[in-house]
Amino acid sequence: MTASRTLLRVAASACVLVTAATAAAGTAAAANGTVGHRETVCAQDLYVRTAPGGAWTGTLYTGQTFTVERVQSGWVYGFAYGDINRHGWVQDGWFC
Helix, strand or coil: CCCCHHHHHHHHHHHHHHHHHHHHCCCCCCCCCCCCCCCCCCCCCCECCCCCCCCCCEEECCCEEEEEEEECECCCEEEECCCCCCCEEEEEECCC
């Protein structure tokens, strides 16, 4: 095998590994909140509401945090940090 053919095979293998790692990182799913934990928001934006499905009171963005105090049928209540800095409800399932 020539040196150029060996380099081509090594480059192709490296490309496959990088593509596989990128695909695996992109498929990470969001998680539900856990009572007592300060969770990180994975959603692009997550609306904070006055009650489950209630009036909008603010928006949390990716990377901002929310301390979960209570869980109720697909919603979590707690303290929204970041731009909000107050208590409210958000849909569950959008945390890292």
